[in-house]
Amino acid sequence: MYPTLRPYTVLTALFLLFSACQTDPGTDRAGQAPAPQGDPVASNTALADDRFYEVDTQHSLLDFTARHIGFGRVRGTFNDWNAAAILPGGRLEDAYVEVTIRVASIDTQNPGRDGLLQEQFFDAASYPLIRFSSTEIDLNGDSGRMHGRLTIKDVTRDVTLDFDVVSMHTLDQWENQRMVLESRLTLDRNDFGVVYADNDFWNGIVSDRIDIDLSIGFSEYNALNDVFPWRDSQVSTYIRDHVDSDGWDAVRAAVVGFNDDPDSPVRVSLRDLQRISTAFMQQERHDDARNATALSIDLLASEPEQDPALQADFHLVAAQNAIRAGADPGPHLRAARSLAPAHPLLVALERYAAE
Numbered sequence: 001m002y003p004t005l006r007p008y009t010v011l012t013a014l015f016l017l018f019s020a021c022q023t024d025p026g027t028d029r030a031g032q033a034p035a036p037q038g039d040p041v042a043s044n045t046a047l048a049d050d051r052f053y054e055v056d057t058q059h060s061l062l063d064f065t066a067r068h069i070g071f072g073r074v075r076g077t078f079n080d081w082n083a084a085a086i087l088p089g090g091r092l093e094d095a096y097v098e099v100t101i102r103v104a105s106i107d108t109q110n111p112g113r114d115g116l117l118q119e120q121f122f123d124a125a126s127y128p129l130i131r132f133s134s135t136e137i138d139l140n141g142d143s144g145r146m147h148g149r150l151t152i153k154d155v156t157r158d159v160t161l162d163f164d165v166v167s168m169h170t171l172d173q174w175e176n177q178r179m180v181l182e183s184r185l186t187l188d189r190n191d192f193g194v195v196y197a198d199n200d201f202w203n204g205i206v207s208d209r210i211d212i213d214l215s216i217g218f219s220e221y222n223a224l225n226d227v228f229p230w231r232d233s234q235v236s237t238y239i240r241d242h243v244d245s246d247g248w249d250a251v252r253a254a255v256v257g258f259n260d261d262p263d264s265p266v267r268v269s270l271r272d273l274q275r276i277s278t279a280f281m282q283q284e285r286h287d288d289a290r291n292a293t294a295l296s297i298d299l300l301a302s303e304p305e306q307d308p309a310l311q312a313d314f315h316l317v318a319a320q321n322a323i324r325a326g327a328d329p330g331p332h333l334r335a336a337r338s339l340a341p342a343h344p345l346l347v348a349l350e351r352y353a354a355e
Contacts (some may be wrong), residue, residue, distance in 0.1 A: 001345060005134055005210060008104045008192075014039060017166055030113045033075075033326060035307070039155055049089055050086070050087065050090065050323075050324075051085075051086070051087040051088075051090050051169065051179070051220055052084075052086055052220055052345075053084065053085040053086070053087070053177070053179055053218035053219065054082075054083070054084050054218065054220070054301075054318050054345055055081075055082060055083035055084065055216055055217065055218055055219075056178075056217045056218065056219040057081070057082075059191075059217040060083075060216045060217045061077070061213065061214070061215045062077060062078055062081055062101070062212075062213075062214055062216075063075060063076070063077045063212070063213045064077070064210055064211065064212045064213070065100065065208075065210070065211045065212075065213075066206055066207050066210050066211075067206075067207035067209070068205060068206065068207075069204075069205050074108055074113075075108070075189075076106060076107060076108035076109075077102075077106075077107050078101045078102065078105045078106055078107065079105040079107050080101075080102040080105035080182075081099065081100065081101040081102065081105070082099070082343065082344050082345075083097070083098065083099040083100070083101050083216055083218070083344050084097070084098050084218075084343075084345035084347075084348045085097045085179070085218050085311070085348065086345040086348045086349065086351075086352045087179075088352065091171060092137060092139055092165070092168065092179075093137045093138070093139040093144070094137070095137055096134060096348040096352055097132075097133075097134035097137075097148070097348070098132070098133055098134070098344035098345070098348045099131065099132040099216075099344060100129055100130070100131050100133075100342050100344045101129065101130040101131075102128060102129060102341070103118060103122045103124040103127065103128055103129065103145065104124045104128065106118060106122070107249065111229040113167045113267040116196075116202070116223070119203065120178070120196045120197075120199070121189075121194050121195065121196055121206070122152075122153065122194060123153060123170060126153075127152075127153040127154060127173050127191050129342055130150075130151065130152050130297050131150070131151045131342070132148050132149070132150050132151075132159075134146055134147070134148040134345065135147050135148050135149060135158075139165075142164060142165045142168075142231050143162070143163065143164050143165065144163055144165070145160055145161070145162055145163070146160070146161045146163055146183070147159075147160050147207065148160075148161070150187075150189065150192075151191070152192035152194060153170050153192055153194065154193070155191070155192045155193050157191060157192065159185065160186075161183040161185050162183060162184070163181050163182060163214075164181070164182045164183070164263075165179075165180075165181060165184035166180035166181065166182055166215075167179060167180045173230050174221075174222060175222040176220065176221045176222050177216040177220040177221075177222075178218065178219055179215050179217075179219075180216065180217045180218070181214075181215075181218075182215045182216075184211065184212065184213055184214070185211075185214070186210070186211050186217035187209075187212065188208050188209060188210075189206070189208055189209075189210050189211050195197055210332055222282070223275045223276070223278035223279035223282055229323045237337075243276055243279045243280070247288075248287070248288045248291050248292075251276065251288075251292070252273060252295060254268075254305040255268045255273070255295060260311075268299075270296060270299060270300060270306065270310060270311075270314055272309070273292055273295065273296040273314075274296070274313070274314050274317050275301065276292055276316070277289045277292035277296070277318070277321060277331075278295055278317060278320075279318075279323065280292060281325070286321075286327075288324035289321050289325065290321075290325065290327075293318045293321065294317075296314060300314075308340070309339070309340065311335075311337075311339055312336045312339035312343060312346075315332040315333070315335045315336035315339070316332070316336050316343065316345050316346060316349065318332040319332035319333050319336065319349050319353075320349065323349070323352070323353065328348065329353050330353070331347060333346065333350055333353065345355075
């Protein structure tokens with residue numbers, strides 16, 4: 001779901017290479033979203049302590065439990081899901097939380113049963129996604145209640161999650177911001193039409209009650225530090241050690257020089273530019289971040305075969321940076337919507353920008 005990069009180079013190459021800048025992607029009928037044009041217009045200005053969190057699925061769980069034939073317990077999970085949380089002013093009680101789950105990724109460690117659940121109970125071909133969108137959050141110390149709208153198949157219902165705050169705005173070893181929320185929820189699958197139509201036998205095998213366990217680890221990464229997925233990248237080392245001291249002209253010269261040289265052992269990717277742009281933004285170097293995004297759009301135009309998911313990711317980062325700079329995120333949000341309309345960060349950003 002999230003792309004990685006792997007550049008290599010000599011010391012001098014490295015030094016030049018990463019005074020770099022960030023990117024932004026898009027798509028038209030040929031597979032590219034149209035690049036935003038013109039200077040952004042001031043709109044929603046983010047507060048300095050706004051938090052833009054995305055889920056860290058490697059340190060999260062989304063599990064469910066059902067009874068089998070009335071007594072046996074079956075546990076399962078979903079292997080493909082995503083979540084985002086935007087906290088205006090860093091306040092959880094004002095947060096926009098979005099979760100998207102791909103039904104076809106259901107996993108009960110039994111392929112036959114998984115296929116039956118996908119095809120007959122969930123009808124994944126017609127309804128590929130489960131979606132949750134928060135509407136209100138009541139916070140009381142380190143616990144709270146999150147109200148929201150849950151959509152499964154073609155049914156949307158109000159649900160309430162009692163949750164615990166395990167950590168809030170905590171810095172990890174790489175100075176990434178972390179937030180962890182945990183919750184348990186019980187649903188009646190019949191309320192959402194999760195049934196095997198006209199088949200009493202199979203409906204009788206699976207309990208109506210489904211228990212769901214959630215532990216969602218959110219992260220807002222520090223672009224200046226050497227963190228996954230760039231941990232072993234020399235690009236990452238350069239960013240960590242030099243991007244805070246190199247000016248934009250040096251960055252641009254390095255990027256263009258390396259990418260235009262067919263013999264260069266290093267290529268600056270869209271992911272590299274995204275990270276450099278974000279590093280500029282985190283230092284409140286808004287002009288440098290905007291220049292990095294513009295260079296990224298040029299790079300994208302020269303490489304139209306870029307993965308649409310990667311393009312969407314870059315537009316979402318560019319939208320965040322525009323918001324932080326007090327600029328209009330609209331062009332980037334529209335480009336992202338043309339590529340990944342159900343992305344939870346996109347939905348959260350659209351809600352945030354509309355306020």
